[in-house]
Amino acid sequence: MLIFLNHLINGISLGSVYAIIALGYTMVYGIAKMLNFAHGDVIMVGAYICFFSVSSFQLPPAVGVLLAVIACTALGIVIERLAYKPLRQATSLAVLITAIGVSYFLQNGAQLLWTSNIKMFPSFFSSEPIALFGGELKITIAAIVTVLACVVIMLGLTWFTGQTKMGKAMRACSEDKGAAQLMGINVNATISMTFAIGSALAAIAGVLFCSVYPTLTPTTGSMPGIKAFTAAVFGGIGSIPGALLGGVLLGIIEIFAGAYISTQMSNAIVFAVLIVVLLVRPTGLLGKQIREKV
Amino acid sequence: MSEQQKNSYPKPKLVPVPSTNIIPERDVDKRPILECRHLGIDFGGLTAVDDFNMAIGRTEIAGLIGPNGAGKTTVFNLLTKVYQPTRGTVMIDGRDTAGKTTIQVSHMGVARTFQNIRLFGNLTVEDNVKVGLHEYTKYSALSGILRLPSYWKKEREAHEKALELLSIFDMQDMANYQAGSLPYGAQRRLEIVRALATQPSLLLLDEPAAGMNPSETAELMNNIRKIRDTFQIAIMLIEHDMNLVMGVCEGICVLNFGRIIAKGTPDDIQANPAVIEAYLGKQKEA
């Protein structure tokens, strides 16, 4: 039982890291209707900036996080302006490929700037892990912060897109840019805003991700990025609570598959479960089942 | 429209067959091509269609009208199994369609057009029709890849047949144009040709005259009659253009809030106070 709980906690911890990345993914994916494969790499950049602020410049962690958020927001806007905006009229696949180009660019740029040597991300949470059951079960503060941050971000985004004028404008743009313009919505500004928010979230995700799993290299973001994208689809494309649910479930399944079946096949099992779920619910766990009006 | 066209069939007399359903007298001794009994569907809490009963004679041109949102398109979707009905039955040529798919219903002889045009936009006009001919130009994919003699033979047949069908609307010249780049009216006509290519016994047209100007509409009316006469099939159409509906339809069925509020000949319908109230308005006569 204790062991099970332990795995469950590990699963939630891993899952909430996926979820936090997935939330950023979903934001951009749901609004700009593009698979921003560079999202994982923006996470990496955010983590590096925080790392250097704290390790090399001895800034307090909070300032490091803030700098990461600012830098990634700017990076997100710049990428959007230079690489994605010229492709507004192009097919979504063309944008996808450009995003892949951006991803290569960020990874290789990071390697040139910061070398490929790994950096151990500093631990921000100096206090001891919380011990339960007489120390048999330990929960790290970083994990708890991640889970909390995840829920807060999910609620924040849900409120933002559902209730605020800007959020609704984003949804309008995601459906029909031309019609949105006719409503007086500045489509370019709105999409830039989406990227700014998505990238800011990426910075936070990067910091939290590296707090829990502290090895940092130029490729740190890519695999979690793909997993998080999977999680976002698993939860239902464009659904913000879905991204959270998908991320957490993916983490739990991954840990359980490794723990109870086989570490060798855990990746395969995760993806097999994903397939089965999508076959039963073809629009993801919380995806809206919009029937096409004929 | 000219007198002659109007009288290509004697003014129809609708007779009840079976039960409360009415079809033109000339079709009574044949099994109705379509029969709906107590058909209905709910979307969540919304009852979009309820207790829909109707029969269509084998060579009838029937109209389905009603205010926006009355459930007309939904009826078409039920008939073609785009939606599975919540209740009731649909019989095509006496055969129950329960559990059938859109594809199977098509093979049973029902073809349709769509309110929002759904062409194969990247294919040529001719290829759009050839897709409709799919069931009638059978050869295996392998003989297509290997270019066996059956490929050449069937392709030639398909080509000839496609041009023949296009000629109904005088569209042979457009055969090699990309369907998506045709003018709106031509796209609507092409949808009809494509539907005809499946050799249906019942053709469902959802607002075929939408976006057409009066002269185009008049021509369409002629063509609808021509199609029925040449192919001897039944046609059911949804339309808001009263000139067209009253001009070509023999039997008309009026829906409101998913229920039938009136059935009868154009004259009956135009005089029906409930229909005027709900649909026609106190307008200058159509």
Next chain:
Amino acid sequence: MAMLKVDDIHVYYGSIHAVKGVSFEVNEGEIVTLIGANGAGKSTVLNTVSGLLHPRTGSVQFMDQDLKGVAPHKVVERGLAQVPEGRRIFLQMTVEENLEMGAYTQPGSAVAPGTADVYKRFPRLEERRRQVAGTLSGGEQQMLAMGRALMSSPKLLMLDEPSMGLAPILVEQIFDIIKELHAAGTTILLVEQNAQAALSVADRAYVLETGRISLSGTGAELMASDKVQKAYLGG
């Protein structure tokens, strides 16, 4: 005074020359209609006015200001609203949210009275206020598109085939609304296939043929013209 002045615009889609030198004016308080066959270039003209398309040459002036280089959302802020062809409502948003989007340029306090006003005109929309717009019937969607445009209380309202796909009773209603809006002082530019109805409400009208204006005059004049009778009224 001319509220909208379109001067010799040429519009291209890539290499396709869709509008070949169109000029017309809409004066304050008028209903002006553009009629013409499918593909004549009516929608292209409207989209050029609202800034979605850019003329290669020629100019568009709205309220005495040149719209050259003005982004569409800025044009809307200046008091122009368009009901686009094919409705283009936000299918995944609810009816109410669609209306809110219509009031995007307006202060938040304008939303509630605007919505109430639209619901008064189209009670059907109020019944469906929480329904996702994508599942509305064609006619309901058209009502929503009209309602959405009215939310910004525009100075000039451009309607692209508002009667398309509507039941006769609704067509009548739409034209009643057009007349009402006109009476209330809104200037209207109406594009229609339904020439009969359009000409009967219009102060002035233009006939567009393959990218050029072939006829113009008052509504009554055109209604009486032989050419129009033949080509557009099925007479």
Next chain:
Amino acid sequence: GGGDGQKDGSGAAIKIGGVGPLTGGAAIYGNAAKGGAEIAAEEINALGGLQIDLRYEDDAHDPEKSVNAYNSLKDWGMQVFLGSVTSGPGAATAAESNGDHMFYLTPSASSTDVIGGVANPLTGSVDIPRRDNVFQMCFVDPDQGAYSAQYISDNSLGSKIAVIYKNDDIYSTGIYNSFAAKAAELGLNIVSTTTFTTDSQTDFSVQISDAKNNGADLVYLPTYYEANALILTQANASGYTPKYFGVDGMDGILSVTGFDTSLAEGVMLLTPFSADAEDQRTKSFVSKYVEKYGDTPNQFAADAYDCVYAIYEALKDEDVSSATSASDMCDLLMGKFTSGSFTFTGLTGENMTWDASGAVSKYPKGMYIQNGAYVGMD
């Protein structure tokens, strides 16, 4: 001596090429090897005499691209090949160079598939025939695995042993296989065997709990240090502090930026190289490397450094020039390396020799980490 030959050809240096992952997820190894080799070449060129023109090409840790890189080095005129840095690509370029009869001395591609001719420890079959032109500077994986098992058994290091290895990595799997075979033979008590892959090396909680829950007191890690750093950190956070035993891939863990070296206290490893060694040569190498690349060199750098020197030693008294064909060079070097009389002393071992098997005869030093530094175990 061939002193004349070199003087004639001054300026026309011997072209030595190397291939390794300079970009992508494995870039850390390739760049280290490249850096080590460059330092060796600079030192040698500064000596006057035989000059070396060194060139490294990127393979992104991909066998196909490794062959492309090898081919582009051939087009450049490469005469001696420093092989690939990593094992999978190393096997591909080894086969290719064998066909070309190009001398191949790899710093770090340690799989037996590279040199060929070695029996698979699990099946006993010789799957790849010996490639006679291919030599290794590192010791082969099975030797390390078997040696580890022997060492653990001899010194009774663990009563219950857990193994975590990288399932999609040839190096790690190769060592694991021979370790498992040897451990079974020696009767070691392995209580937990878990794996990870490139795709899942962000989280080790499952592997750690498995080891912990099975009561393992020694964790064997035939993996590279960047994964090990995370394993140690995560295990510590979950309150699990067993003994660790690593192989040469563990080397480098102490120099990871930001790594809490106290976590590595007591970690045992087999390594031929230690950046903390006190000898003059290592010190000079380390300081040059740190100065040039800003990082402490790991064993890849040291092995590559040794490779360049070994080739230099073998050639410096021979009559070779930039005009010597790669094939002649290969005959010459193969002759030298397998002569039995050629010994080489470098950063990673003393009096190393090679035989026709291609494997180097040097034995890993057992080390453990004390106060953030390596200390010899014996």
Next chain:
Amino acid sequence: MKRIRLSKTNRINFATYGGVILAYAVLQFLNGGGMLSSTIRGQLVPICAYVTMALSLNLTVGVLGELSLGHAGFMSVGAFAGAVAAAALPITSDPLRLAASMVIAALAAAITGTLVGIPVLRLNGDYLAIVTLAFGQIIKSIVENLYIGIDDRGLHASFLENRIIFRDGGRMILNGAMGVNGIAKISSFTAGFVLVMLVLVVIFNLVDSRAGRAIMALRDNRIAAESVGIPVTKYKLMAFVISAAMAGAAGALFALGQNTITANKFDFNTSILILVFVVLGGQGNMWGSILAATFLTVLPETKAMRGLADYRMLVYAVVLILVMLATNNPTIQDFINTKFRKKKKKGGAVK
């Protein structure tokens, strides 16, 4: 209105065949004269394999209209099936053994394609894409844990753990994550050329036939296709399985031109790379795929790019982005349209 003359499609098809034949002839000639660098010579077979992959994926993405992010999975199945077959088949003639291995590889990939396709093709759009991605990952995991060896009694296989015991003379072929090593390189440029030509013939002939029209109709409008009675699953599956089989053959060609293959090679990144070829070359545009696959395979290996040393991959990324921006720029597209397709028909008269 855009007018597509039948003869125009045919012209493009024949130009494509001609271009491929010409490229082959020129390269063979240069190679015979020893005028090709080792780099180019070493890439001839991989280029053919990637071109085939691009064509195959273009059938799925461009013709069927479904996004697949796991196409390298089929290549993987073909590569390993082909490598095992080539090692096990008792055929002495290399070309025959290659052909037989490629057929076996194509079959294996087709079977996998069927197994994957039946459940997956019920999904749409991005959900389908993610499921293909998942299958790619699963195939990779399976191969990484699969052991196949051969001795005089025949093939032996085990999963997860290598439990194979050989009689004398046996050897491992597929050694789990270590992949297949020491493959006899029996692929040749000529074989690659033949494969590309075959694949082109199949795709062009398929597209211009009843089945191809049905597939494209599904792509353009599924509901309308159903309404005219096109069996959706059948044709989706047909396109998908043909595409998988082609990828399998490409995998075998590739594997048998390499000394070593590992499951890692056929990961998500390779799937994406192939997608890049397709999108860059234009969806549904076969000659575009051929050019894009060739260009992007050769580009990073060119002298100029290698000369950039550390900046090579960075520049590659920039080139990729710029090419995407340029090919999708409306002004440039217009320019190409007006310059090179002057005789385009203007919009037809409206009745």
